[in-house]
Amino acid sequence: MANNKPVRAPCLDDTTANAVFVAVGRWSSLQSLVWARILGVRFGEKEFVSVVVLMFYQFGECDLEANGSAHANKKVTVVFVLGGPGSGKGTQCSNIVEHFGYTHLSAGDLLRAEIKSGSENGTMIQNMIKEGKIVPSEVTIKLLQRAIQENGNDKFLIDGFPRNEENRAAFESVTGIEPEFVLFFDCPEEEMEKRLLSRNQGREDDNIETIRKRFNVYMESSLPVIEYYKAKGKVRKINAARPIEEVFKAVKAVFTPESEKVVLKYMASGIDLHNGFLHLEGIQFTVVLIILRTRKVQFKEAIASILLLISTDISFFDRSAINFPITLHALLSVRDGNVFLRSLAFVVATDITLLVPRCITFA
Template sequence: MGSVVDAANKEVNGTSSAKKPTVIFVLAGGPGSGKGTQCAYIVEHFGYTHLSAGDLLRAEIKSGSENGTMIQNMIKEGKIVPSEVTIKLLQKAIQENGNDKFLIDGFPRNEENRAAFEKVTEIEPKFVLFFDCPEEEMERRLLGRNQGREDDNIETIRKRFKVFLESSLPVIQYYEAKGKVRKIHAAKPIDDVFQEVKAVFSPEAEKVAGQWHLY
C-alpha cells in the first residue's frame, strides 16, 4: 500500500522527484576577466551548455514578445529587470535543452537574485566558478582590444567592479560559507587559466570539494 502512495506522490510532485540538472554559476568582477573564453572551453571539453542571462534577455527583447517589450521598457527607464523574469527565461532554456549540465553566466548578480533562483527552480548550484581578476588587469585587457574609447572603457570597468563589490560579492561569500566557491586566478594567460579550470572539473576535484576555499 505504501508503495502505491509513494508512486502517487511521485506522480503529483514530478518536478520535485525528477533528477535536477547540474548548474554552475559563473561570476567575475567585470568585463575583461576572460570568463566568456573559459566558458567556451568548458562547453567544448566538458559538455556543458552555456546560458548567459544577458543574452537570454536580449533574445527575448529581439523576439518582439510582450515579455520582451516589457523588459526593453524597463531597461530604457533604467529599472532593474525583476529576478523572476530572468529566472523564468533561464528555466525555460534549461527545460527546452536536452542537456543536463549548465553554466549560468552573469547570474545571480545579487543576494535577491540568488534566493529567488533557488526558491523558484528548487535548484542549488553545484558550485560557483569565480574568475578573480584585478581591476587593473581588466582595464589593461580592455584597453588593448578596444582602442579609441579608453575613458569609456575604464569608466565601465570601474562601475562594474563597484557594483560587483556591493552586490555580487555577498553572493560569493554566501556560497563560500557552504564550501561551494571555486576561485580561478584569471590574471594569468588564457591557457594557464584553463589549466586551473580543468582541475576544478576533474573527478579528483569532486572528491576534495570541501577543501576549496577563497583566499
C-alpha cells in the same frame, strides 16, 4: 573517434521526438544482440542481463523525457560562473562546454536576446544594462528557467548569475536548484577594465562610464553572493589574471574528479586520446589493462581489445560510469582466449545503445 557534437533534428514536437527516441534506443539494443549473434558470440546469462539492464536504463531516461511534468522539473546539475565584468567568464565557459559537455547559459546574453526580440520588457532591460544595474530577478530567472527546460542537456553553466542576493534567493526558491559549486574568476579591476575596453563586441555597456558603474555593482552586490557560497564551501576560486590557456588549466582541474586526478598523476603523459586532454578513458585504459594482466590475459590481446574499445569511443566516454563495469565484465568473462571477438560484441552492444540517444538532441 565518434563525433560528439549533438545533431539537431528540427520540426519534431516533444511527444513525437520522444517516441522516436525510445524506438531508436529499443532498436539499437536489439541490433546489438543481433550483431553479437552474427559475430558468433553467445551471450552468457550475465552478459545478457547486462544488456537488458542497459536497455532499461535507457528506457528509464527516455520515459523521464517523455513525461511532460518530469521534463519541467528535470534534475539538472548547475555550476554558477561568477566574477567581475571582463574576468573571462564567457571565454572560459566556451572551453568548458567544449571539453566537459555542459551547456552555457549566459544571463547577460539571455537578457540581450530578450531586448532584441522586442519583448515588452526589452526597453526596461536595455536601460538597466546601460546603467550597469541588475535587472529584476523574476525577468532573468524566467529566461534561465526556459533555457534549461528547452535544452536536452542536464548540465548547465550559468554565467553571470546570481549577481546579487535577490538573484540568488529567488533562483533557489523558484527553481529549487542548488549549484554543484561556484566557479569564481578572481581578477584585478585594472585588468578587467583593459579587457572590457578592447572586447570589441559592440556592447553598449563596454564604455568606461558604464564599466565603472558595473564594477561598483559587482563590489557591492555580487561579491557578497560569492562570500555566501564561500561560507558553504562551494567556491572554486581561479586566478583569472593569467593567459587564457593557463586559466583553463586551472578550470580543468576543478572539473576533473579527484579520483581521476590521482590516476592521471601516474599516467604516462604520452597517452593523449582526445583533443589533447585526458578524460576518463585514461584511467579506464590503465585499470582494464592491469585487471586483464592480473587475470593472465595475453598482453597483445588485452591491448587489442582496449584499443578497439577506445577507437569506438563511446564505451570510454560520457556514460562510462555505467558502461565501464559492463565492458570490464565482458572482458573478464573470456574463458576461451577469444578476447577480441567478445570485446567487439560488447562494444557493439554497449556502444550502439548508448551512441544513438547521445548523439541526437531534438530541438
